Amino acid sequence: MHKTRNILFNVYMGAFLLYLFAPLAIMGGAAFNDNKLPSVYPWKGFTWRWFADLMNDQVMWTSFRNTILVALAVVVIAVPIGTAAAILINSITGRVRAVLYGVMVAPILMPGAVIGISTLLFWNQVSVPSGLHLSVLGQVSYIAAFVMLLVLARLQSFDPALEEAALDLGASHGQVLRRILLPHLTPALAAGGAIAFFQSIENFNVTLFTRGTSNTLTVYVFSKVRSGITPTINALALMLIVMTLVAATWYEIGRRRRARVEAAREAEGRRAAAAEEM
Amino acid sequence: MQDMLRRYGSSLTGAFVALVAFWLLVLVILPNLTLFEQSFRPYLPVVDVGGPKDTYSFNNYAKFLNNPVVWNLFGFEVTVPVHLKTFLSTVFFSGVVTFITFLLSYPLAYYLAKVVEPRSLPTLILLLFIPLWVSEALRAFAWYIILTFNGPLNAVLVGIGLLDKPVRWQNGVLTAYDAIVIGLVYTYVLFMLFPIYGSVQSLDRNQIEASEDLGAKWWQTHWRVILPHAKPGIASGCVMVFMLSAGSLLVPSVLPSTSSNWFTQTIQQWMLESQDWNTGAAYSFLYILLCTVVVALVMWLFKVKLSDIAK
Numbered sequence: 001m002h003k004t005r006n007i008l009f010n011v012y013m014g015a016f017l018l019y020l021f022a023p024l025a026i027m028g029g030a031a032f033n034d035n036k037l038p039s040v041y042p043w044k045g046f047t048w049r050w051f052a053d054l055m056n057d058q059v060m061w062t063s064f065r066n067t068i069l070v071a072l073a074v075v076v077i078a079v080p081i082g083t084a085a086a087i088l089i090n091s092i093t094g095r096v097r098a099v100l101y102g103v104m105v106a107p108i109l110m111p112g113a114v115i116g117i118s119t120l121l122f123w124n125q126v127s128v129p130s131g132l133h134l135s136v137l138g139q140v141s142y143i144a145a146f147v148m149l150l151v152l153a154r155l156q157s158f159d160p161a162l163e164e165a166a167l168d169l170g171a172s173h174g175q176v177l178r179r180i181l182l183p184h185l186t187p188a189l190a191a192g193g194a195i196a197f198f199q200s201i202e203n204f205n206v207t208l209f210t211r212g213t214s215n216t217l218t219v220y221v222f223s224k225v226r227s228g229i230t231p232t233i234n235a236l237a238l239m240l241i242v243m244t245l246v247a248a249t250w251y252e253i254g255r256r257r258r259a260r261v262e263a264a265r266e267a268e269g270r271r272a273a274a275a276e277e278m
Numbered sequence: 279m280q281d282m283l284r285r286y287g288s289s290l291t292g293a294f295v296a297l298v299a300f301w302l303l304v305l306v307i308l309p310n311l312t313l314f315e316q317s318f319r320p321y322l323p324v325v326d327v328g329g330p331k332d333t334y335s336f337n338n339y340a341k342f343l344n345n346p347v348v349w350n351l352f353g354f355e356v357t358v359p360v361h362l363k364t365f366l367s368t369v370f371f372s373g374v375v376t377f378i379t380f381l382l383s384y385p386l387a388y389y390l391a392k393v394v395e396p397r398s399l400p401t402l403i404l405l406l407f408i409p410l411w412v413s414e415a416l417r418a419f420a421w422y423i424i425l426t427f428n429g430p431l432n433a434v435l436v437g438i439g440l441l442d443k444p445v446r447w448q449n450g451v452l453t454a455y456d457a458i459v460i461g462l463v464y465t466y467v468l469f470m471l472f473p474i475y476g477s478v479q480s481l482d483r484n485q486i487e488a489s490e491d492l493g494a495k496w497w498q499t500h501w502r503v504i505l506p507h508a509k510p511g512i513a514s515g516c517v518m519v520f521m522l523s524a525g526s527l528l529v530p531s532v533l534p535s536t537s538s539n540w541f542t543q544t545i546q547q548w549m550l551e552s553q554d555w556n557t558g559a560a561y562s563f564l565y566i567l568l569c570t571v572v573v574a575l576v577m578w579l580f581k582v583k584l585s586d587i588a589k
Contacts, residue, residue, distance in 0.1 A: 005496075009389045013402070016386055020409045023420035023464065026430060030423055039423055041433045081301045084294040091282040103302055109517065109573055111525030113542050114562045117549060118309035121316050121559060141305035163285050173287030202413055204528050205542075209549060218528075221415040225422065225532050234423075237416045244411045248404055255400060 024241055031234035038231040050235040057232060063220040066132060070207075070216060071200035073136045074143055078196045079189060081140065082147025087181075089148070090155045105149070107142035112205025115141055120210050130212035138206040143199050147192035154188035310566075317559035338560035361544055361561075368541040369568065371455045372523040375462045379470040379519050380512070382463070387474035387511075388504065392483065410468055418532040421461045422448075425533070449535045457533040458540070462523045469522060470515035477511025478504060513580040517573055524568070541565065 029040045034047040054060065089101055107115060119138035120130055128134070158181070166176050182189075204218040211219060224233050282291050318334040326332060345360045358366075390402065409417065424431050425447040432444035450456040481504060489499045505512075530540035545565070548558035577583070 006393060009385070009393050012385060013389060013394075016382070017405060019464075020406070023417070023424060024409065024412060027416065027420040027423055037426075037428075039426060039429055041428065041430045081297045084297040085301065087286075088282070088294055088298050092279055100302075103306065107306055109521055109569060111521065111542070111565055111569065113525060113527055113545055114313070114565055115309075117545070117555075117558055117562045118313040119305075121555060122309035122312040124555075125312055137305055141301070141309075144301050144305075160285075167285070173285070173290050177286055177290060198411065204415060205525065208527065208546070218413055218415045221413065221419070222528060222531070225415070225419055233416075233419065237412070237419070240416070241412055244408055248408055252401060252404055 024237075027234055028238035028241055031231055031238045033231065036230065038229055038234050050231040053230070054232045054235045054239075059215065060217075060220060060232070060236065063215040063217045066214055067201055067217040070132055070136055070139070071197045074139050074200040075193050075196045077136065078140045078144040078147050079193050081144040082192055083151050083185065083189065085144065085148040086151035086155055090152060105145050108145045110142065112142075112203065113209065116206040116209030119206070130210055132211060132214045132216070134210035134212075135203075135207045135216070138210050139200050139203050142206075143196045146195050146199065150192045150195070151185055151188045154185055158184050313559045313562055316556055317563050319556050321554040321556045338557045339564070341557055342561070342564065361541075364539045364544050365541050365564070365568075367455065367539070368524055371453075371459055372462075372520050375459055375466065375523045376470075376516050376519045378459070378463050379467045380474075380516065382467055383471040383474055383515065384512075387471055387478050387508075388500075390475050391478040391481075392486065406468060406471070414465055414526075415528050415532070417465050418461050418529045421457070421464060422532050425457055425460070448533060450538075454535045454537045457535060458530050458538055461529040461533045462526060465526070465529055466519045466522050469518045473511040473514040473518065474508055475511070477508040477514075481507045509580050510582050513576050513582045517576050520572055521569060524572075525565075 026040055027038075030038045031050050032046050032048075033040055033043055034045040034049065035042070085104055089097060089104070092100070115138050119134055119141070123134055123137075124130070162180050163176050166180050171179070202218070203216075204222065207216050207219055208222075215223075221233060221236075282294070286294070317338055318336070319332060320335065320337060322329075322331055342361050342365075343359045346357045347360045347363060349356050349358050349363050390399065394402065423429060427444055427446055427448075431447065432441070435441040436444060445451060448457045485503055485507075486499060489503045490496075494502065525542060526540070527542040527546060530538065530543055541561075545558055545561045548554050548561060
């Protein structure tokens with residue numbers, strides 16, 4: 001009975017992956033269709049034209065640069081804020097902690113459009129004009145919460161006695177932070193930075209309301225989709241998907257190699273233990 | 279707090295507190311207070327701001343109840359304000375999206391957590407993550423291509439004889455929101471899958487085996503053992519998907535039908551087309567209320583804490 005069940009599950013898994021990837025493949029395929037409208041059907045012949053158009057699209061390149069700059073700024077601001085928040089929340093207890101935690105995670109649950117609008121209105125009150133700097137601040141307000149949650153999870157496995165020992169041995173406060181706590185948090189900080197970067201690139205709702213007249217990639221794609229579109233967008237999409245696939249494959253190869261090394265080391269350990277027993 | 283001072287000294291602790299205060303006060307609390315305050319003020323030309331006409335009122339909120347339209351609800355014709363209709367449609371179809379993503383995700387989450395060979399698990403998870411790295415705008419756009427009148431879906435369905443003639447999918451077959459629901463399910467299904475997977479994974483396999491040994495049917499095991507254990511993950515997934523769907527602006531704008539309207543689009547029209555930021559603020563505040571109610575409802579329904587949901 002488990003056998004039929006497993007076959008059904010495998011079929012479902014396959015169908016689900018097909019469901020996830022087929023739309024991306026269709027979108028990528030349309031980049032090569034010599035048709036003014038982006039579609040794979042009807043197929044009017046193979047062309048590289050849309051990639052050439054994309055390379056010459058100045059607005060797209062400006063948007064691309066803006067997206068990267070905003071994402072880097074978000075990482076630089078959100079990671080320290082999220083880390084400080086995690087350390088703070090980790091060292092207090094009781095009612096204050098619950099309230100503070102609630103305020104910190106609330107922006108994750110808030111609709112992006114509302115974050116964008118409230119950021120725009122607030123800075124407008126203090127006479128700061130809209131623009132990408134407001135997009136950065138708006139994005140930080142919720143992305144910092146993701147960093148906080150990641151760092152907080154990592155802090156659970158931290159042994160505070162290490163800091164005590166360092167202090168007893170005469171380390172300064174700065175050294176305790178730099179040499180004891182931060183090295184332990186490094187994986188969480190790296191993950192937080194990556195998540196902040198990708199969340200920022202993905203962001204549309206906050207950016208749309210705060211951007212002023214500047215464009216980011218998502219806003220540019222959106223305006224293209226609404227105002228008559230050419231397959232240059234498909235060419236862009238295909239390039240982004242291929243970059244993602246290359247990164248994923250590279251990661252997967254590295255992971256498999258590490259797993260193999262790990263397995264070999266374990267086998268070695270077992271052999272050594274067996275030899276000792278004899 | 280005492281503990282922090284002892285470990286990191288007054289200047290570092292001060293820096294931590296300052297960073298957190300900047301975040302919570304300047305980036306979160308003050309903007310929301312401004313939103314609240316502005317929502318009660320009229321939209322005026324710059325010269326009149328602060329003048330005698332600039333008084334607090336509920337006028338912006340009252341606009342929510344203007345412009346009644348006839349709405350055909352399951353055969354009954356009711357007259358409701360147009361923005362209330364949009365609001366209710368958004369809530370209803372976001373609920374539909376949440377339900378569909380749950381149905382799609384639960385078997386898969388169970389498969390990943392308990393059935394699949396542990397060796398192939400990391401590869402599968404990586405494969406599932408890839409679509410998440412592709413921008414939401416592009417994922418919605420992919421369905422725009424698929425569902426267009428001269429698109430591949432119609433070509434395939436007519437080709438294999440399931441349809442006699444092409445269908446205008448974007449205008450809706452069942453409701454005006456078909457294409458939007460399809461797009462939202464595709465875009466957000468993984469936000470349901472991963473939390474449920476996380477919570478099913480933490481269930482001890484022995485409990486499932488014990489239930490089977492004691493003669494439970496497979497659906498009894500799921501209903502009585504696995505589902506209750508997965509509750510926090512399900513709650514988390516439901517809140518995430520509902521919020522993301524209701525708050526989405528991209529998908530409803532890329533995959534609209536002639537008569538579909540999402541509440542975020544209404545807000546966007548006030549903000550960017552009418553340039554009436556005050557009414558936009560009032561509508562945004564209504565949206566925050568909706569979110570609070572939904573989160574509270576789910577927490578009460580599933581008996582979970584906020585820290586279980588936001589992970």
